[in-house]
Amino acid sequence: MDLRKIKKLIELVEESGIAELEVRDGDEAIRIARPGGGATPVALQPAAPALQPAPPSRGSAAAVVAAPMAGTFYAASAPEAEPFVRVGDRVEVGQVVCIIESMKMMNEITAEHAGVCSEILLDNGQAVESGQALIALG
Template identity: 55%
Template sequence: VEAPLRAVPPSAPAPPAAPQEELYTVKAPMVGTFYRAPAPDAPPYVQVGDRVEKGQVLCIIEAMKLMNEIEAEVSGEVVAILVENAQPVEYGQPLFLIREKK
């Protein structure tokens, strides 16, 4: 016969969770098609791990046949690209996560 399990009170409170890293989210300023490079045969503007400066072009969004350069609003390191190349994006949709340079 198995003994019933008893709840064991914790001997100390659990440590607080580590604070989540603050990342800056670059969002689409318009509806359109997301492109990582200036042309199909060109290298992408940025890759994950790249350091970027405020004002540096990150991608383009094509809207109504106009190519709109989307620039970094902060300096730091690109930690994630959240959209696939040539995918439609909505206004306010997150595009990049950047770890700000302090």
């Protein structure tokens, strides 16, 4: 998505008064939201599947969703939004389980395997390293 198109979308949101606009173009997507009246562009990269076998110390967890990159962990799409997954929730293949903000990009992290969320291993807003376990699936 080129910069001119993104600027036009931001102008559209500002002029129309709509609260949020999401546009998908192939593998690219952008969401522009106006919390508190100001337009805030949030660019999304394609969902990045990340799953690795659980470390031996995780006993009951069959697998963990791991961070594919370093960044900041977010359990929900916005501070006031419901979390993508809670402990005890059933997680399906391809389901978005969290977001990692990296280099000002919001990256949706998806599960490669189904399971039940047995533990969320990070607090909202916590820094993560590439390969770090995010969510344990049982």
